[in-house]
Each structure stands twice: as structure tokens, then as C-alpha cells.
Amino acid sequence: MNLLVIRLSAMGDVALTLPVLRSVLERYPDVHLTLVTREQFLPFFENTGRLKVVVADVKGKHKGIPGLFRLFQELKKNGEINAVIDLHHVLRSQVLSFFFRTAGTSVFKIDKGRTEKKRLTRKKNKIFKQLKHTTQRYAEVFERAGFPVKTSVHKNYFNKAGIPEQFLQENNLLPKNTKWIGIAPFSKHREKMWPLPKMEQVIQYFSDKNVKIFLFGGGENEINRLNSFQKYPTVFIVAGLLPLHRELALIRQLDVMISMDSANMHIAALSGIPVVSIWGATHPYAGFGPLNDNEQYIIQIPYEKLDCRPCSVFGNKPCWRGDHACMEWIMPEEVIKMAENMLNNHRQ
Numbered sequence: 383m384n385l386l387v388i389r390l391s392a393m394g395d396v397a398l399t400l401p402v403l404r405s406v407l408e409r410y411p412d413v414h415l416t417l418v419t420r421e422q423f424l425p426f427f428e429n430t431g432r433l434k435v436v437v438a439d440v441k442g443k444h445k446g447i448p449g450l451f452r453l454f455q456e457l458k459k460n461g462e463i464n465a466v467i468d469l470h471h472v473l474r475s476q477v478l479s480f481f482f483r484t485a486g487t488s489v490f491k492i493d494k495g496r497t498e499k500k501r502l503t504r505k506k507n508k509i510f511k512q513l514k515h516t517t518q519r520y521a522e523v524f525e526r527a528g529f530p531v532k533t534s535v536h537k538n539y540f541n542k543a544g545i546p547e548q549f550l551q552e553n554n555l556l557p558k559n560t561k562w563i564g565i566a567p568f569s570k571h572r573e574k575m576w577p578l579p580k581m582e583q584v585i586q587y588f589s590d591k592n593v594k595i596f597l598f599g600g601g602e603n604e605i606n607r608l609n610s611f612q613k614y615p616t617v618f619i620v621a622g623l624l625p626l627h628r629e630l631a632l633i634r635q636l637d638v639m640i641s642m643d644s645a646n647m648h649i650a651a652l653s654g655i656p657v658v659s660i661w662g663a664t665h666p667y668a669g670f671g672p673l674n675d676n677e678q679y680i681i682q683i684p685y686e687k688l689d690c691r692p693c694s695v696f697g698n699k700p701c702w703r704g705d706h707a708c709m710e711w712i713m714p715e716e717v718i719k720m721a722e723n724m725l726n727n728h729r730q
């Protein structure tokens with residue numbers, strides 16, 4: 383039995399397929415999975431038995447409807463597909479699913495709960511309640527396809543390959559004789575980002591405590607902004623330095639990760655690392671909260687104090703108030719206190 387699974391983006395959402403895909407493979411030993419995703423996400427799925435990853439080159443040979451038809455033909459040549467599991471339900475996945483449906487293959491698609499999410503994020507008369515986690519929505523698609531599964535959460539989902547010792551030696555990261563904190567201060571949208579001057583106070587505090595601080599990010603703009611923190615002696619800028627599979631290996635060595643509502647939050651949680659997550663315009667109730675018991679380490683302004691949030695599911699809408707209060711009201715002392723408590727309690 384071969385199931386075709388589609389999830390093309392974004393990084394955090396692709397990472398969140400792991401608990402469900404692993405649970406399906408563990409429960410159904412006769413099932414093989416073919417996952418269609420982007421090349422940059424390949425390291426998430428290394429050494430996962432009975433899982434084959436097919437790269438969708440959506441900006442190249444698989445671009446547009448002709449390209450998606452080419453991808454469909456390539457997938458058909460790889461062997462029989464018994465059912466399509468669309469965990470994305472966007473135009474590209476719908477077109478690809480259409481080709482399989484016309485060829486007689488059953489297609490099952492995710493229910494994203496758009497109506498519930500609109501009620502949660504609307505400006506007035508919000509229905510403020512916990513919605514299904516994304517992993518539960520993924521699992522429900524498999525259930526409708528005839529493969530019910532109870533998603534179990536492991537402490538680490540990623541390949542256990544380490545970081546080359548030469549790299550560690552060259553960058554004075556050995557021996558590890560102090561605590562290591564990862565900080566991922568960026569997110570795709572501004573409304574999900576805690577102001578950098580506030581984060582700098584956290585960086586300065588832990589640098590003064592001789593804690594090694596690893597700064598994560600991506601892209602030239604983020605790297606340039608992180609470079610201003612090199613003045614702190616214990617700061618190490620990871621952004622732009624390591625490929626993803628090495629970043630995953632480094633994250634597994636952390637004692638704590640401090641992150642926005644972003645892919646790094648999910649990656650750290652799926653690596654079994656305690657995560658302090660800082661939430662602004664978005665809210666864990668929308669179904670994207672961190673796994674592995676990290677709900678207790680969420681920092682956010684309570685609804686009772688700021689009832690405009692969440693104002694969007696993805697953080698892509700401008701602040702209604704105009705003052706970004708959901709982030710501005712979070713103080714560095716609160717983040718420091720929680721991270722310090724976690725450092726004192728964490729034992730790898």
C-alpha cells in the first residue's frame with residue numbers, strides 16, 4: 383500500500399508532518415509513504431524507513447499546470463499510488479490531486495478549519511477557544527483514508543547525525559562546559575516578532591552569565607541585523623553558516639531555545655529541546671502551538687488584558703491598534719526568568 387502525501391510548505395508546517403507520518407508508519411507496517419515537498423526540507427526526513435521524498439521543483443520543471451502534470455507523470459512512473467493525502471490544500475496540491483482523481487485514485491484533503499479560525503481572529507465577537515492542533519488535522523486526513531492513528535510525540539524526530547568535530551573546534555565550541563541557548567528572534571511577519579531591542583536585553587543578560595548564545599535566522603537582511611550582536615562575547619551567529627541538517631544537529635545540543643511563533647519553535651520542540659515561545663498577533667489556540675509539553679513555556683499577553691489578539695492566523699495582517707501592544711507589553715525580565723528556570727532544570 384503506497385500513499386502519496388502532499389505538503390509543499392511552509393517549513394514549520396512541513397516539520398509538523400513528522401509526528402503523524404511516523405505514527406502511520408509505526409502502526410501500519412505494510413504502508414509506504416511518498417511525500418511530495420520542496421528540496422530544502424529533505425533533511426527533516428532522512429533515514430525514515432518506508433518514506434520516500436519526491437522533490438517538487440515548483441519554480442522550475444514543475445512550475446504551473448504543465449509542470450504539475452509533469453510531476454504527476456513522474457509520480458505515476460514511480461509505482462502505483464493507492465490514495466492521495468493532501469495535507470496542504472492549496473492550488474498546487476489541488477491541481478496535482480485533480481490529475482490523480484481523474485486517473486481513478488482516491489484523494490483525501492485536509493480540513494483547515496478556516497471558519498473556526500476566522501471566528502477566533504475576527505476583530506469583534508471572537509469565539510476564543512482552543513482549536514485542533516495542526517497535527518490532529520493531519521491525522522484526521524489519514525483517518526478518512528482508512529488509516530486511523532493516534533499521534534505519539536517522540537523526543538527527537540530528526541536524523542541523529544552530529545556536527546563535525548572540526549567545525550566545533552574551529553569555532554571554539556568544545557568542550558561544552560557551559561549552558562547553550564538558541565535564540566530565533568525572527569519570523570516571516572513583523573507582527574509575530576518581539577522587538578529586537580528587547581531581545582538584546584535578553585542576549586546581554588545571558589552573555590554576562592557566560593551562557594553560549596546561538597542566533598538563528600536566514601537571509602541577508604536577518605544576518606545583517608544579527609551581526610550587531612557580535613559585540614557580546616558569548617554570541618555565535620548560526621544564520622547563513624550551516625546547512626539545515628547541521629542546524630538540526632546543533633539545535634539538539636541546546637539546553638533551551640527562545641523563539642517566536644516560527645519554524646524554529648517547531649524544530650526545537652520536535653528535537654526534544656525546551657522552548658520558550660513568544661506570541662504576539664497569533665495565538666496557540668489557532669492550532670500551531672509547540673509540541674512536547676512546551677505549552678507551559680508560552681509567553682503571551684492574556685486575552686483578558688488584550689482582547690484584540692489573535693488578530694490573524696499567520697501574523698500577516700497589520701496591527702489594528704497601531705501600537706503592536708501584544709509584543710511591546712512583553713518585558714525582557716519575563717523571558718529571562720522563564721529561560722533561566724528552564725536552564726536550571728534541563729538535563730540532557
